[in-house]
Structures are given as C-alpha cells and as structure tokens.
Amino acid sequence: MxxxxxxxxxxxxxxxxxxxxxxxxxxxxxxxxxxxxxxxxxxxxxxxxxxxxxxxxxxxxxxxxxxxxxxxxxxxxxxxxxxxxxxxxxxxxxxxxxxxxxxxxxxxxxxxxxxxxxxxxxxxxxxxxxxxxxxxxxxxxxxxxxxxxxxxxxxxxxxxxxxxxxxxxxxxxxxxxxxxxxxxxxxxxxxxxxxxxxxxxxxxxSTRDGMTGVFNRRHWEMLLRNEYETCRRSRQGATILLIDIDRFKNINDTWGHDVGDEAIIAITRQLQMTLRAGDCIGRFGGDEFAVIMSGTSAESGIAAMSRVHERLEHMSLPGAPGERLQISVGVAAWGPQFEHYRAWLKAADVALYKAKNAGRGRTEVAA
Structure with missing residues (x-):
C-alpha cells in the first residue's frame, strides 16, 4: 500500500x-x-x-x-x-x-x-x-x-x-x-x-496518523503481524526498521512545538521519497517511526536509510534554519528465531537503542 x-x-x-x-x-x-x-x-x-x-x-x-x-x-x-x-x-x-x-x-x-x-x-x-x-x-x-x-x-x-x-x-x-x-x-x-x-x-x-498520513501504530502492528505470519509460512525475507528523531525534545523546547511538527512531517516525507511504494510506514509515537520492507534484506534497509541520512545533512527546517535533523535507526531482518512478531519488533528496538548509545545519527542492525 x-x-x-x-x-x-x-x-x-x-x-x-x-x-x-x-x-x-x-x-x-x-x-x-x-x-x-x-x-x-x-x-x-x-x-x-x-x-x-x-x-x-x-x-x-x-x-x-x-x-x-x-x-x-x-x-x-x-x-x-x-x-x-x-x-x-x-x-x-x-x-x-x-x-x-x-x-x-x-x-x-x-x-x-x-x-x-x-x-x-x-x-x-x-x-x-x-x-x-x-x-x-x-x-x-x-x-x-x-x-x-x-x-x-x-x-x-x-x-x-x-x-x-x-x-x-x-x-x-x-x-x-x-x-x-x-x-x-x-x-x-x-x-x-x-x-x-x-x-x-x-x-x-482508523488506520492513519492524523498529522503525517502514514499508518498509526495499531494498524501498523496489525500489518507487522500479518507480515510475520507470511514470512513464517513461506520463509521469505522481510526487514523492519525503527526510526527515532535525535534530540527531538530539544527541538520542541528550543523552537516550539510547531517546529517539532515540521520535523516530524519532514522525516515522513523523506521516508516516503526514499522507500518503495509497497513499504509500510507507521508512526509509533511522538517522534518514532516504523517501517515494514517486504521481501527485503537488512542490507537493502541499511542502504535506504543511508540515503535518508545523506538527505538530512543538507536539509534545514523552515522554522529553525540552524537546526539539523538526525535520525537513529534500528534494523531487524526476519528470522526463524523469532517466535512471535513482538520478538521481531523487540530486536529492532534493541538495535535502535544501540544506535542511540553509539552516538546517534546512525543505523544499527540487530544481532
């Protein structure tokens, strides 16, 4: 979709x-x-x-x-x-x-x-x-x-x-x-x-986030559950990404919530321009996004996020010209070791925190 x-x-x-x-x-x-x-x-x-x-x-x-x-x-x-x-x-x-x-x-x-x-x-x-x-x-x-x-x-x-x-x-x-x-x-x-x-x-x-237009968390998790069952039955590959805007609280506190909304919408557009039409983007929380990439390896997900990192380096927010956006990304490819779709999601979440602890503005893959 x-x-x-x-x-x-x-x-x-x-x-x-x-x-x-x-x-x-x-x-x-x-x-x-x-x-x-x-x-x-x-x-x-x-x-x-x-x-x-x-x-x-x-x-x-x-x-x-x-x-x-x-x-x-x-x-x-x-x-x-x-x-x-x-x-x-x-x-x-x-x-x-x-x-x-x-x-x-x-x-x-x-x-x-x-x-x-x-x-x-x-x-x-x-x-x-x-x-x-x-x-x-x-x-x-x-x-x-x-x-x-x-x-x-x-x-x-x-x-x-x-x-x-x-x-x-x-x-x-x-x-x-x-x-x-x-x-x-x-x-x-x-x-x-x-x-x-x-x-x-x-x-x-019932399915979309009001600000960005991407899937809301409830519907995205339903899509993830369906993708997990598809991968388990057919043994085809898939990769999920968890994406977090770095220092988002500082953007809100320094420039105001309007600029924070600009940052969320800007990240949404960068993801939409970079990812394929069939990749399912969801908004997980205030500044956190999630992506399901069907039939995609972890390497392809990393390559897509590298393009997003490069574009963000040359982009500024209209309401905060001096502010540079960065994202941290956790990547997890599907594997038979995941007994539940939540375990798959947890692996991507661990990779995301690994990216944040390693200095932010980077992509890490689940072990």
Missing amino acids: MNDEFYDNDENIREEWSCSLSPDDPHRSGIPFSRRIRLARIVGLAGLFLPMASVLVTHFLSGGWWLLLVGWAFVWPHLAWQLACRAADPCAREILNLKVDAMVAGIWIGLMGVNALPAVALVVMIAMNMMGAGGCRLFIAGLAITVLSTLVTLQLAGSVSAFSPDPLEWGLTLPFLVCYPILFAWLSYRTAIRLAEHRRRLALM
Missing part, C-alpha cells in the same frame, strides 16, 4: 482529519437529511399542483381551500425546511413534517375523491418519501395517517369521484409519475455517495 496515496501535503492531512473528527451532534447530522427531503417536497408538491387543481376545480371549492392548496404546494416546503433547521433535532422534526404531509395529503385525496388519478400520484409521492426517510415503519405510519385523514375528509365532504380521468388529468399527472421516481432515485444515489465518502473517512481515521 502506498503511504502517500491520500496525503500530498500536511494541509490536506489536517483538513481531512478535522472533517473526520467534527462533532456529529443531532442538529448537524440532521441537516443533510432535511435538505434531501426539502428538495423532494418542493418538486413533488409543485409538480402536483396543476393535476390536483384540475380535479378540485370541478368540485367548486371556496377560495379558502385554494389558498390552502397554494400555501401547501409552494409555501409549506420552505416553512418545513425552516422549522427543521431551527429545531434542536432536525431529523426528528423532519419526521414530524412528513407525518404532516401524510395527514394533509389525506385531506386533499378526500376532497378530490379517492379514485382520482392525481390522488394516486399524491399517494405515490407520500409513500416514496416515507419509505425513503424511515423505512417500513414510517411508511406504515404515514399510510395509516393518510387513510385516516382521507376517511375523515370523505365523511365530512361526502364526495367520491369515479375513476374516469379525462385527457387533461392524464397529461398533467403522467409526467409527474415518470419524473418523480427518477428524482427520488437521484437523491438516493447522492445519499449513497455521501455514505461511501463517510465510510472512507472513517477507514482513514
């Missing part, structure tokens, strides 16, 4: 990490849900206005009913959105708005007559919104509300029309029956894309 696949610079790393760690409170998480329902409601009610009006005009309703129809079709979607946005829990408020939709839809179905073609389109819209928002449970609740309000309205209005839509009703309703499911499918597709992106961010959070 490439260690720099998703991380081209530290700004991108910090931005991605901060987005992933944003608090997922009910208000913040409910807004996208309300926005999705808002678009479906705006398009659905506006698209049904003319088909419903073509039926209601034959029922000789008073002007107040027409004002209510206009308000429901063109004002209610925006009012419902504002109510959801201002609520502490927009998701719960939007569920309530959907139930209001179901109740009002039942009233209009009763006024139009349950067999009118626009009534069928209205039921389709309400049913799709309910199913898409809350599954079967909300769908059944919405259906019950719609049926109840329809029966009450029929009882009060006392008008039922036969299923004999004229060409005008067909012409106004059929485009809605074709276009609204397409809109709903598109909204569902967008939601699926956002969920996939959210899962990708969660995967990054």
Whole structure:
C-alpha cells in the first residue's frame, strides 16, 4: 500500500482529519437529511399542483381551500425546511413534517375523491418519501395517517369521484409519475455517495496518523503481524526498521512545538521519497517511526536509510534554519528465531537503542 496515496501535503492531512473528527451532534447530522427531503417536497408538491387543481376545480371549492392548496404546494416546503433547521433535532422534526404531509395529503385525496388519478400520484409521492426517510415503519405510519385523514375528509365532504380521468388529468399527472421516481432515485444515489465518502473517512481515521498520513501504530502492528505470519509460512525475507528523531525534545523546547511538527512531517516525507511504494510506514509515537520492507534484506534497509541520512545533512527546517535533523535507526531482518512478531519488533528496538548509545545519527542492525 502506498503511504502517500491520500496525503500530498500536511494541509490536506489536517483538513481531512478535522472533517473526520467534527462533532456529529443531532442538529448537524440532521441537516443533510432535511435538505434531501426539502428538495423532494418542493418538486413533488409543485409538480402536483396543476393535476390536483384540475380535479378540485370541478368540485367548486371556496377560495379558502385554494389558498390552502397554494400555501401547501409552494409555501409549506420552505416553512418545513425552516422549522427543521431551527429545531434542536432536525431529523426528528423532519419526521414530524412528513407525518404532516401524510395527514394533509389525506385531506386533499378526500376532497378530490379517492379514485382520482392525481390522488394516486399524491399517494405515490407520500409513500416514496416515507419509505425513503424511515423505512417500513414510517411508511406504515404515514399510510395509516393518510387513510385516516382521507376517511375523515370523505365523511365530512361526502364526495367520491369515479375513476374516469379525462385527457387533461392524464397529461398533467403522467409526467409527474415518470419524473418523480427518477428524482427520488437521484437523491438516493447522492445519499449513497455521501455514505461511501463517510465510510472512507472513517477507514482513514482508523488506520492513519492524523498529522503525517502514514499508518498509526495499531494498524501498523496489525500489518507487522500479518507480515510475520507470511514470512513464517513461506520463509521469505522481510526487514523492519525503527526510526527515532535525535534530540527531538530539544527541538520542541528550543523552537516550539510547531517546529517539532515540521520535523516530524519532514522525516515522513523523506521516508516516503526514499522507500518503495509497497513499504509500510507507521508512526509509533511522538517522534518514532516504523517501517515494514517486504521481501527485503537488512542490507537493502541499511542502504535506504543511508540515503535518508545523506538527505538530512543538507536539509534545514523552515522554522529553525540552524537546526539539523538526525535520525537513529534500528534494523531487524526476519528470522526463524523469532517466535512471535513482538520478538521481531523487540530486536529492532534493541538495535535502535544501540544506535542511540553509539552516538546517534546512525543505523544499527540487530544481532
């Protein structure tokens, strides 16, 4: 796996990490849900206005009913959105708005007559919104509300029309029956894309270090365990490196933690530029890194670290021009003497301390 696949610079790393760690409170998480329902409601009610009006005009309703129809079709979607946005829990408020939709839809179905073609389109819209928002449970609740309000309205209005839509009703309703499911499918597709992106961010959070973008310690040790088992079964070679920034505490104390972060990121980039794409780099702690080099001998690991040592000699930190970075490296090649992957890791750790005790800025190999 490439260690720099998703991380081209530290700004991108910090931005991605901060987005992933944003608090997922009910208000913040409910807004996208309300926005999705808002678009479906705006398009659905506006698209049904003319088909419903073509039926209601034959029922000789008073002007107040027409004002209510206009308000429901063109004002209610925006009012419902504002109510959801201002609520502490927009998701719960939007569920309530959907139930209001179901109740009002039942009233209009009763006024139009349950067999009118626009009534069928209205039921389709309400049913799709309910199913898409809350599954079967909300769908059944919405259906019950719609049926109840329809029966009450029929009882009060006392008008039922036969299923004999004229060409005008067909012409106004059929485009809605074709276009609204397409809109709903598109909204569902967008939601699926956002969920996939959210899962990708969660995967990054669980495996990557926030500052550098390389693997975190937990995931790196899992990769080491897998590599150890592979080497044990196939007897192929592999080498691990433990790398520590020399005098890192002095850098932090002298220049501040910002320069310390610069040092960590600089070492990360040097490792990424020097090592192969398939080498697994992990951050073990504050200033300690670890590398798994599959199918590589200890000599190849030493040669790679020699190139890193040479590059660091000619590099300075932007925040501390006079400071020179050095690293100490412990190298341990896999061998059958290691009975556990932690024993292999311990050998590299002993080699690292050997490098530090020998004067730092050098690479030592496990005995």
